[in-house]
Amino acid sequence: MEHSTLDHLLLIILGFFVAFAPRYIPLLFFSTREIPEWFNGWMKYVPISLFTALVVKGIFISKTYTFITTGNLVLIIGAIVVILIAYFTRSMAMSVIVGLITVMLLSLVI
Amino acid sequence: MKQVTTEPRWKETFKVAWPLCLSYTPIGIACGILLHAAGFNSILAGLASVMIFSGGAQFLIAQMLTVNAPILTIILMLFFLELRYALLGSSLSKYLQGENHRFIFTFALSLNDENYAVNYLKFATDKNWSPKDALQVEHWSLLFWSVSNVIGSLIGSALKINLEVVDFALTALFIYMIVMQVRSRLSLIICIFSGALAAFCLIITKSTLGLVASTLIASFTGYAIERYLTKHKPNSGLLNDLGAAGTSGPVVEPLEKKDESDSIL
Numbered sequence: 001m002e003h004s005t006l007d008h009l010l011l012i013i014l015g016f017f018v019a020f021a022p023r024y025i026p027l028l029f030f031s032t033r034e035i036p037e038w039f040n041g042w043m044k045y046v047p048i049s050l051f052t053a054l055v056v057k058g059i060f061i062s063k064t065y066t067f068i069t070t071g072n073l074v075l076i077i078g079a080i081v082v083i084l085i086a087y088f089t090r091s092m093a094m095s096v097i098v099g100l101i102t103v104m105l106l107s108l109v110i
Numbered sequence: 111m112k113q114v115t116t117e118p119r120w121k122e123t124f125k126v127a128w129p130l131c132l133s134y135t136p137i138g139i140a141c142g143i144l145l146h147a148a149g150f151n152s153i154l155a156g157l158a159s160v161m162i163f164s165g166g167a168q169f170l171i172a173q174m175l176t177v178n179a180p181i182l183t184i185i186l187m188l189f190f191l192e193l194r195y196a197l198l199g200s201s202l203s204k205y206l207q208g209e210n211h212r213f214i215f216t217f218a219l220s221l222n223d224e225n226y227a228v229n230y231l232k233f234a235t236d237k238n239w240s241p242k243d244a245l246q247v248e249h250w251s252l253l254f255w256s257v258s259n260v261i262g263s264l265i266g267s268a269l270k271i272n273l274e275v276v277d278f279a280l281t282a283l284f285i286y287m288i289v290m291q292v293r294s295r296l297s298l299i300i301c302i303f304s305g306a307l308a309a310f311c312l313i314i315t316k317s318t319l320g321l322v323a324s325t326l327i328a329s330f331t332g333y334a335i336e337r338y339l340t341k342h343k344p345n346s347g348l349l350n351d352l353g354a355a356g357t358s359g360p361v362v363e364p365l366e367k368k369d370e371s372d373s374i375l
Contacts, residue, residue, distance in 0.1 A: 003175060008154050011171065011181050016161040018189040022196040024218035030203035031214055038333070043197040045300055045332030047223075048291045050194055050325040051284040052301050053308030054166070057321065058281040060309055063177060065316040067309060075278065082282045086289035092224070093133030095289075099282035100140070104275045 055079070074110055078103040123246035126232060130224050130247075131254035138255050140279040141168050142262020143271055148175035152263040159259035163222055163252055167191055168259070169280040190322045198226045205233040206241050213241065220248040222255075223287065296336060296348040304328035 003011075059075045062068050082099040089095070138159070145155040145168065158168055167188050174184045199221060206214060229244040265271075292298050307328055311320035339346045 002178070003149065003181070005151070005154070007181060008150055008175075009157075011175075011184060012154065012158045012161055014181070014185045015158070015167065015171065015188050018185055019162045019164055019167055019192045019195070020218065022189075022192050022194075023199050023221045024215065025199075026196045027199035027203050027206065027218050027221070028211070028214050030200045031206050031209065035200055035204065039200065041336060042329060042333040043201055044336075045297070045329035046194060046197045046325065048288060048297055048301050049304040049328035049332070050321070051288045051291070052304040053312075053321045053324050053328075055281055055284045055288065056305045056308045057312060057318075058277075058284070061312050065312055065320075067313060075281070078278055079281065079285055082285045083289055086286040090290070091129070091133070092283070092286050093129070093136065095286040096133065096279055096282045097136055099285070100136070100275060100279055103278045104272070107272070107275060 074103055074106040077106055119243065120246060123243050124250055126228060126243075127225075127247045127250035130228055130251050134224070134251060134254045135258045137165055137279055137283060138258025139262035139265060140276045141165060141172070142259040142264070143266040143276055144169060144172035144262075144273060145259070146263040146266030147273055148172040150175075150263065152260050152267075155263035156256055156260045159256040160252065162188075163220060163255060164192060164195075165223075165255075165283060166280065169277075173277070187318045190318065193322075194223075195221060198223065202226060202230060202233070202244075205244075209241050213245075217241070217245055217248070220245075220252045222248070222251060225251045227290070294349055294351060296332065296339070299348070300328055300332035300335075303331065 059072055059079060060068050078099050081102045082095050085091075085098045086095040141159070142152075142155050145158065146152075148171070150158065150172075158171070162168055162171075170187060170191060171184060174187065199218065202221075206217065209217075225248045228247055229239075232239040232247075233244070288301060292301055304324060308321060308324040311324040311327075312318075314320065315323065336349070339349055
C-alpha cells in the first residue's frame with residue numbers, strides 16, 4: 001500500500017503533536033516547580049541509553065529484527081571512525097561528514 | 111578601538127549558533143534526500159522540518175515510509191523517540207523560570223537535541239546568556255535545518271544517490287552525541303550495557319518498543335548505580351571523569367588509580 005500526499009500531510013501534523021508535547025509539557029510544568037532530584041539523576045543516563053540503542057539498531061539489527069553478523073563490516077568500521085573523530089575533534093559536522101565519506105568509500109571497496 | 115557593547119544581539123547569538131548551523135547543513139541535506147526518496151515533495155519536506163524539527167524523527171519517518179509502515183505505527187515510534195525531549199526540556203527549565211507561557215510555548219516549539227546542548231552549555235557558563243538569546247539560537251538552527259532539508263529534497267529529485275550511505279548520517283549523528291555524553295567510567299559502562307540490552311530487547315519484542323524498554327532499563331540502572339556509589343562508595347573509580355565533553359581535546363587520565371572503599375570504613 002502506497003501512501004498518498006494527504007497521508008504524508010497527516011503524518012506531519014500528527015508528528016508535530018507527538019514531537020511537541022514532550023518538549024512543551026515538562027518545560028511548562030517544571031518552569032514553576034522544583035525538579036525532583038531523582039528525576040535529574042535519572043535524566044543524566046537517558047540520552048546515552050537511547051542513542052546507544054539507536055546506534056545498535058542501525059548497525060546490528062535488520063529490518064526484520066534479527067541480529068546482523070555479516071554484511072555490516074562497512075558500518076562497523078564507519079562507526080569506529082566516527083567515534084575517533086568525535087572524540088578528538090568534538091565537532092559534529094566533522095564526525096558526520098568523515099563518517100559518511102568513510103562509509104561511501106568503503107562500500108565501493110568491500 | 112572597536113565599540114564593545116553595541117553589537118546587535120542577533121550577531122552575538124549567530125556567533126554561538128553557527129557551528130551548529132554548519133553541521134546541520136549536511137545532515138539536513140541528507141535528511142531531505144531521504145524524505146524525497148520516501149515520497150515527500152519539497153514543500154512537505156520543508157513543512158516536516160519546521161513542524162517536527164528533529165533529525166532523528168525525520169530520518170525515522172523516511173525509513174518507515176520506504177517500508178510502507180502504517181501511519182499510526184510511525185506516529186507511535188515518533189512518540190517514543192521524542193520522549194527524550196521531556197528530559198531535555200525539564201533540565202533547561204530552571205533557566206527559564208519566570209518566563210511567561212507564551213515564551214515557553216515558543217521555546218518548546220523549536221527545542222532540539224543540538225540547540226539544547228548549545229544553550230545548556232551557555233546557560234551554565236555565561237551569566238549574561240538570556241532566554242531570549244537561547245530562543246534566537248534555536249531559530250538560527252531551525253532556519254538552517256529547514257533550508258537544508260528543502261535543498262536536500264531538491265537534490266534528491268535531481269540526482270541518483272546511494273541511500274544506504276546517506277542513512278549512516280543518522281547513526282553517525284547519534285554516535286557523536288554518545289561520545290559527547292560519556293563523561294564517567296560508569297556512563298561508559300552504561301553505554302555498553304545499553305547497547306547489548308537494546309539488541310536483546312529489539313530481537314525479543316520484534317518492534318521498536320524494544321528501544322523504549324532498553325532505554326528505560328539502562329537509564330534507571332545507571333541512576334541506581336550512581337546513587338548507590340555516591341552514597342556508599344563516594345571514592346569509587348567508576349565516578350571518575352573521563353575528560354569531560356565540551357573541553358578541548360581529551361584529558362589523559364592517571365592510570366592505576368585504585369580506589370577500594372576501605373578508606374572510608
